[in-house]
Amino acid sequence: MSETRTFAVLVDNEPGVLARVIGLFSGRGYNIESLTVTEVDDDANLSRITIVTGGTTQVLIQIRNLLERLVPVHRVEDLTANANSNDLEPPVQRELALVKVVGAGDKRVEALRIADIFKAEVVDTGLSHFVFEVKGRKEQLDRFIELMVPLGLNEICRSGVIAVSRGDQAL
Amino acid sequence: MSDTKTGAETLINALVEQGVEVIFGYPGGAVLPIYDALFQQNSIRHILVRHEQAAVHAAEGYARSTGKVGCVLVTSGPGATNAVTGLTDALMDSIPIVCLTGQVPTHLIGQDAFQEADTTGITRACTKHNYLVKNADDVSSVVHEAFLVASTGRPGPVVIDLPKDVLMNQTGVYKRKADVRRSSYRPVVKGELSQIEKAVEALAGAKRPIIYAGGGVINAGPNASKLLVEFTRMTGVPITNTLMGLGVYPASDKQFVGMLGMHGTYEANLAMYNCDVMINIGARFDDRITGKIDEFSPNSTKVHVDIDPSSINKNIMVDIPIIGDAGHVLEDMIRMWRSKALSIDAGALSDWWGQIESWRSVDCLGFTQDTGDAEIRPQHALKRLHEMTKHRDDVLISTEVGQHQMWAAQYIGFEKPNRWMTSGGLGTMGYGFPAAIGMQIGNPDACCIDVAGEASILMNIQELSTAVQYRLPVKIMIINNQWMGMVRQWQELLHGGRYAESYTESLPDFVKLAESFGAKGIRATKESELDAALQEMLDSDTMTIFDCCVTKDENCFPMIPSGKPHYDMLLPGTSQEKVAAAIQGEGLALV
Ligand SMILES: Cc1ncc(C[n+]2csc(CCOP(=O)(O)OP(=O)(O)O)c2C)c(N)n1
Ligand SMILES: [Mg+2]
Numbered sequence: 001m002s003e004t005r006t007f008a009v010l011v012d013n014e015p016g017v018l019a020r021v022i023g024l025f026s027g028r029g030y031n032i033e034s035l036t037v038t039e040v041d042d043d044a045n046l047s048r049i050t051i052v053t054g055g056t057t058q059v060l061i062q063i064r065n066l067l068e069r070l071v072p073v074h075r076v077e078d079l080t081a082n083a084n085s086n087d088l089e090p091p092v093q094r095e096l097a098l099v100k101v102v103g104a105g106d107k108r109v110e111a112l113r114i115a116d117i118f119k120a121e122v123v124d125t126g127l128s129h130f131v132f133e134v135k136g137r138k139e140q141l142d143r144f145i146e147l148m149v150p151l152g153l154n155e156i157c158r159s160g161v162i163a164v165s166r167g168d169q170a171l
Numbered sequence: 172m173s174d175t176k177t178g179a180e181t182l183i184n185a186l187v188e189q190g191v192e193v194i195f196g197y198p199g200g201a202v203l204p205i206y207d208a209l210f211q212q213n214s215i216r217h218i219l220v221r222h223e224q225a226a227v228h229a230a231e232g233y234a235r236s237t238g239k240v241g242c243v244l245v246t247s248g249p250g251a252t253n254a255v256t257g258l259t260d261a262l263m264d265s266i267p268i269v270c271l272t273g274q275v276p277t278h279l280i281g282q283d284a285f286q287e288a289d290t291t292g293i294t295r296a297c298t299k300h301n302y303l304v305k306n307a308d309d310v311s312s313v314v315h316e317a318f319l320v321a322s323t324g325r326p327g328p329v330v331i332d333l334p335k336d337v338l339m340n341q342t343g344v345y346k347r348k349a350d351v352r353r354s355s356y357r358p359v360v361k362g363e364l365s366q367i368e369k370a371v372e373a374l375a376g377a378k379r380p381i382i383y384a385g386g387g388v389i390n391a392g393p394n395a396s397k398l399l400v401e402f403t404r405m406t407g408v409p410i411t412n413t414l415m416g417l418g419v420y421p422a423s424d425k426q427f428v429g430m431l432g433m434h435g436t437y438e439a440n441l442a443m444y445n446c447d448v449m450i451n452i453g454a455r456f457d458d459r460i461t462g463k464i465d466e467f468s469p470n471s472t473k474v475h476v477d478i479d480p481s482s483i484n485k486n487i488m489v490d491i492p493i494i495g496d497a498g499h500v501l502e503d504m505i506r507m508w509r510s511k512a513l514s515i516d517a518g519a520l521s522d523w524w525g526q527i528e529s530w531r532s533v534d535c536l537g538f539t540q541d542t543g544d545a546e547i548r549p550q551h552a553l554k555r556l557h558e559m560t561k562h563r564d565d566v567l568i569s570t571e572v573g574q575h576q577m578w579a580a581q582y583i584g585f586e587k588p589n590r591w592m593t594s595g596g597l598g599t600m601g602y603g604f605p606a607a608i609g610m611q612i613g614n615p616d617a618c619c620i621d622v623a624g625e626a627s628i629l630m631n632i633q634e635l636s637t638a639v640q641y642r643l644p645v646k647i648m649i650i651n652n653q654w655m656g657m658v659r660q661w662q663e664l665l666h667g668g669r670y671a672e673s674y675t676e677s678l679p680d681f682v683k684l685a686e687s688f689g690a691k692g693i694r695a696t697k698e699s700e701l702d703a704a705l706q707e708m709l710d711s712d713t714m715t716i717f718d719c720c721v722t723k724d725e726n727c728f729p730m731i732p733s734g735k736p737h738y739d740m741l742l743p744g745t746s747q748e749k750v751a752a753a754i755q756g757e758g759l760a761l762v
Binding site: 011012015016019020023027058061062065066068069070071072073074 | 291292295296299300301303320353354355356479480481483484485488
């Protein structure tokens with residue numbers, strides 16, 4: 001049975017580290033649903049990678065162990081599994097999307113109204129288009145984008161998921 | 172500025188501090204500064220191979236036979252790409268290697284410069300770790316980190332890519348080995364005691380136990396093998412070894428049931444299938460071992476000791492995983508077995524041994540050899556090699572890949588670790604001869620023999636020149652069946668006897684070939700000539716090829732066809748029809 005997990009990975013911010021992580025997935029046929037990475041600690045030169053992936057329990061354990069085996073990797077945390085085993089809600093997961101919608105008349109009004117419901121912000125506009133910035137859980141973004149399809153959806157860019165665990169414990 | 176050095180000189184200093192005595196290499200434009208620095212010192216000896224693949228295999232043979240890290244030096248571009256097969260081989264078999272590759276100067280990287288290759292990109296998947304050094308100040312710390320990574324935890328190959336300007340620039344920075352550590356790299360060595368306790372208790376409660384030990388015990392050092400012997404003897408349990416693990420337990424001991432796996436013994440495989448407690452120490456449930464996964468040892472409690480957490484529950488789900496170094500874990504197991512005064516039910520154990528003896532009596536490796544003018548059977552040739560060398564403690568064996576490799580594993584008994592070097596994981600034809608060169612360099616007084624096939628040996632035959640140059644008395648024993656025997660066997664058994672491209676056409680005269688390089692050549696074609704030829708090879712103090720011409724159509728048995736469970740083993744003398752019937756369906760798609 002396949003399940004979806006979110007991993008947080010703390011790595012040395014050095015050339016090639018992302019290629020190593022991605023190579024591990026592609027080389028063994030594991031899939032990546034989402035991957036984000038950026039530096040989080042300037043002084044210690046650390047980056048944090050968030051990976052959403054799916055697989056059987058055996059594959060997920062394997063992914064974790066293989067990530068841990070990489071030399072520049074400091075920590076690997078299966079946020080989903082940790083939340084489960086600590087009786088916590090699933091980890092806080094957020095994603096940001098920039099969504100361009102082109103249209104006129106009623107459709108334009110409707111797009112704005114829906115944006116309002118989703119608390120999406122208009123970050124660029126002209127007489128025939130909006131660029132919305134919308135953030136939230138992945139499913140919310142999926143829904144927003146789906147609703148924009150008939151209203152003139154023209155371009156999408158999504159950041160990928162970032163996540164932290166609930167509670168007072170840090171990675 | 173008086174105490175600055177070039178990057179290349181700094182590199183040599185760091186290698187010397189690491190205790191490097193030998194580098195296997197091949198020069199080229201990008202590494203000339205290193206060659207210049209090597210020329211001006213006396214601590215490190217350079218062995219000039221004739222192909223970069225051979226440099227890595229030689230370093231592997233050196234590392235496996237001495238327990239040290241093997242060191243390789245190759246130039247940029249083609250030098251580095253030629254090393255890739257060797258690196259992959261070392262990764263699969265967990266051999267500690269540091270490979271220095273030249274690179275075009277930093278300002279030319281990415282310009283498709285002459286002899287530029289994306290070496291760190293290409294080798295990322297075939298190394299444990301790799302580095303591109305961009306500043307001469309970093310050279311010493313990278314070298315020390317590379318040796319640490321290569322030799323600790325689960326060992327493996329590490330590449331250091333060195334742009335030419337970095338080698339030529341001056342630096343005043345030298346970090347000592349003791350000052351270099353990497354906080355993100357922390358291999359576990361001590362196993363969790365509560366898990367070890369569960370393991371010994373499971374073993375004590377067993378009725379049909381078995382120990383299955385692999386190359387991890389060799390990597391844990393000679394002491395780990397001693398501990399394994401101690402533990403096996405004190406518990407009275409039967410023990411089997413993987414292809415990689417041969418020698419961790421003395422083959423002549425009565426508790427040893429032989430190698431297991433695809434071409435393993437009847438008794439080892441049936442004991443694995445029927446056991447109720449299995450202790451795997453330093454092996455990885457490779458597909459050559461398990462056969463059909465869902466019928467692998469179906470009724471056993473499985474303990475798995477491995478230093479690499481990613482080896483655990485990868486192919487086979489186990490009940491008691493123990494992450495740690497084989498030596499440390501064995502030490503704890505022995506201590507607990509004693510302090511808890513554990514033992515296995517004597518009646519049950521003796522019944523189990525009775526069962527194993529009955530399997531043993533099948534004599535699955537038995538064969539007959541006619542004498543006189545009769546053709547030499549390959550099994551006999553290797554059995555004789557064993558019989559004529561078993562009284563000696565200085566024989567190191569490497570192999571190429573194919574039937575001869577399996578026969579060598581079956582008929583040569585190893586009493587100690589670090590005496591058997593074979594390409595287990597990658598199965599690289601062309602491995603054995605350069606590996607034997609590395610073995611001989613690391614063990615100048617040893618008798619180093621490459622058991623070869625006539626097809627495999629041609630893959631790195633150019634190394635005759637290396638062996639002759641350094642006056643290495645390496646012995647190549649070619650089990651010459653004129654076929655890519657293992658391919659021919661599969662074609663016979665699985666592809667209706669359609670022998671596509673597996674006949675080794677236009678073979679050289681190996682005796683003349685040896686002589687053309689200034690080496691010695693010997694040939695035997697009939698049984699009556701075998702012993703004398705073997706003796707001549709063993710007595711030779713120069714590079715020698717023994718062309719041992721054997722029967723051409725021999726198959727290697729026992730054999731568990733791919734995808735079959737352990738009890739479906741084919742024994743010698745199995746009829747063609749039975750073989751064909753055994754290998755059907757899904758098994759055909761497996762390798
Ligand atoms: C580099 C490489 N290419 C191809 C193979 C596939 N292969 C495995 S065994 C074998 C035949 C080996 O023939 P030979 O060296 O004569 O040994 P024999 O089986 O006859 O003892 C081949 C082609 C391999 N293992 N390695
Ligand atoms: Mg052959």
